[in-house]
Amino acid sequence: SFRIERVPEPCQMVPDAMVVCNDDYGPTSWRGINELLTNNGYVVSSVAKLNDFYLEGTDNDLRQYVCCHEIGHGLGLGHTDEAMYNPDLGECMDYTVRPEVNMHPGRTNFEALAKMYGSVNGGRDREHQPGDRRANAVEYSTSDLEWRLLRRTEGAEHYEGDLGDGRKVRRILLLA
Numbered sequence: 001s002f003r004i005e006r007v008p009e010p011c012q013m014v015p016d017a018m019v020v021c022n023d024d025y026g027p028t029s030w031r032g033i034n035e036l037l038t039n040n041g042y043v044v045s046s047v048a049k050l051n052d053f054y055l056e057g058t059d060n061d062l063r064q065y066v067c068c069h070e071i072g073h074g075l076g077l078g079h080t081d082e083a084m085y086n087p088d089l090g091e092c093m094d095y096t097v098r099p100e101v102n103m104h105p106g107r108t109n110f111e112a113l114a115k116m117y118g119s120v121n122g123g124r125d126r127e128h129q130p131g132d133r134r135a136n137a138v139e140y141s142t143s144d145l146e147w148r149l150l151r152r153t154e155g156a157e158h159y160e161g162d163l164g165d166g167r168k169v170r171r172i173l174l175l176a
Helices: 060-074 107-117
Strands: 018-023 030-039 042-051 148-152 156-164 167-175
Touching: 018 060, 030 060, 042 060, 060 167
Parallel strands: 018 042
Antiparallel strands: 030 042, 030 167, 148 156, 156 167
């Protein structure tokens, strides 16, 4: 189910929910960042942060692109395309230097979500595994994690931290 609620500061994961925050996080090198907690490959919690240090004073197109992009990661979507200067695909999981044409999810994004979570009519391509609340608990410190760089591209960096017992934290940075 979907719910909207205010979360207390600091911006951090909440069990079984996706949290989206914006603030001035300073000169971090990223416009947006998403951390998602997985349990045996299933997304159980996510936090997306939008960095007003780089987004304040920009147009709404860039803000909407970054927000859509980070929420997409929080739902488990990967990048549709990682080349910044090629023709745009018209969806927010595509890297771009022209956010005004990539502000919304595209057909391939919705198809991937339907495969992961099922369709609106209840059909599901992947069997649901009910979550154990203890397995979904969000108890970790990012400072304690040993982050492994998975890959770096022109526009992003991908890291992973292993919490053990099938739980991992993925961190994806959309670079400024």
